[in-house]
Structure formats: structure tokens, C-alpha cells
Amino acid sequence: MRLVLLGPPGSGKGTQAARLKEYLQVPHISTGDLLRAEVAAGSPLGLQAKEIMARGDFVSDEILLGMLEDRFARPDTANGFILDGYPRNLVQADALGVLLDKIRQPMDFAVQLEVPTDLLVERIAGRAKAEGRDDDSPEVVRNRLDKYTSQTAPVIDYYRQHGQLTVVDGVGSLDDVFSRLIEALSPAKEVG
Ligand code: AMP
Numbered sequence: 731m732r733l734v735l736l737g738p739p740g741s742g743k744g745t746q747a748a749r750l751k752e753y754l755q756v757p758h759i760s761t762g763d764l765l766r767a768e769v770a771a772g773s774p775l776g777l778q779a780k781e782i783m784a785r786g787d788f789v790s791d792e793i794l795l796g797m798l799e800d801r802f803a804r805p806d807t808a809n810g811f812i813l814d815g816y817p818r819n820l821v822q823a824d825a826l827g828v829l830l831d832k833i834r835q836p837m838d839f840a841v842q843l844e845v846p847t848d849l850l851v852e853r854i855a856g857r858a859k860a861e862g863r864d865d866d867s868p869e870v871v872r873n874r875l876d877k878y879t880s881q882t883a884p885v886i887d888y889y890r891q892h893g894q895l896t897v898v899d900g901v902g903s904l905d906d907v908f909s910r911l912i913e914a915l916s917p918a919k920e921v922g
């Protein structure tokens with residue numbers, strides 16, 4: 731199963747992807763996690779990305795594509811993947827299409843986790859307390875949500891226009907949302 735998970739910060743993408751990974755037995759590729767690992771390692775890429783991420787801005791398309799190409803070159807992606815946090819703009823959506831064509835791994839689904847904005851702000855505030863992510867402060871969260879609306883929301887329209895979009899209601903308990911995701915990804919849906 732080759733899956734792209736779309737949704738704003740706080741929509742539960744990361745949490746659901748971690749569960750889906752167990753269920754589908756494919757790797758969870760989170761570009762945010764890959765970048766945070768670079769920052770933690772103090773690599774040149776990490777040093778470049780650190781400030782950008784702390785502001786809630788986007789790291790360059792070029793860096794992201796290079797990172798993804800490296801990640802897809804690893805053998806564990808042969809049976810599929812769950813991509814989380816990419817694409818975040820239309821340039822990345824095009825780049826992903828080209829990359830997946832090249833490695834002959836066409837995407838099965840782009841899934842949008844739909845959550846109203848007021849709930850996102852609430853969830854991120856809770857996560858800020860629990861995890862202490864330095865890009866979860868109120869001003870940075872506002873910037874991340876603005877970036878999502880201006881740059882990432884068009885990606886959803888792009889997949890809708892290409893007939894590849896599945897929308898899943900992201901409101902409710904983790905179990906409820908997970909059940910909806912599984913239902914949306916069931917083989918019957920894949921054919922239709
Ligand atoms: P996330 O964990 O997906 O919310 O990502 C955390 C941060 O990493 C984002 O706010 C961006 O600064 C950066 N980032 C992650 N994925 C991307 C991407 N596809 N393009 C640009 N920047 C990204």
C-alpha cells in the first residue's frame with residue numbers, strides 16, 4: 731500500500747501514520763521526523779533546517795526532494811509506504827509524482843484527514859505541553875497553519891482533480907479515526 735497522508739498540523743497525521751504502519755506493515759516516512767533527526771544529529775542539513783523549522787517556515791523543496799530520494803532508495807519501501815508531511819506545496823506534489831514514476835511505485839491513495847481549525851489549535855496546545863516541540867508555540871503555530879492554508883491546501887485540490895483523493899473525518903477518538911481510515915483504504919474502495 732502506497733499512501734500519502736495529508737492534513738494540517740494537529741490533524742493527527744503522525745499518530746495515525748504510526749498505527750497504520752503496524753497495520754499495513756509498511757514504513758512510515760515523516761519528513762518532519764527526518765528533518766528533526768538531522769537537526770538532532772547536527773548535520774549540515776540539520777543546521778540549515780533548524781531555524782527555518784523553529785519559525786514554522788518550509789525547508790527548501792530541493793532539500794526535501796533529496797532527502798526523500800535517499801529515503802526511497804532504502805529497500806524497506808519496496809512493499810509500500812506511508813508518506814506524512816510531504817507534499818506540502820504544488821512543486822513538491824509534482825516532484826513526488828515524478829519520483830514515484832521513476833521508482834515505479836505509483837501512489838494508491840492520497841488521504842486527507844479533515845479537522846476544523848479551532849480543534850487543531852486546541853490539539854497543538856495539548857501537544858506542546860506533552861512533547862515540548864519548539865515549533866508548537868502560539869505564534870509559530872499560527873504561521874504553520876497559515877502556510878498550510880496558502881500552500882498545502884492547493885495540494886488537496888490537486889489530488890482531488892486527479893481523482894486520487896480520499897477524505898476522512900479526523901474528529902473523534904484515535905480509535906474512531908483509525909477505523910475510518912481502515913475503512914477508507916479497504917480493497918473495495920481501492921477498486922472504486
Ligand atoms: P511536521 O512534523 O510534518 O509538522 O514538520 C515539522 C517542520 O518540518 C515543518 O514545520 C517544516 O518546517 C519542516 N517540514 C516538514 N516537511 C516539510 C516539507 N515537505 N516541506 C518543507 N518543510 C517541511
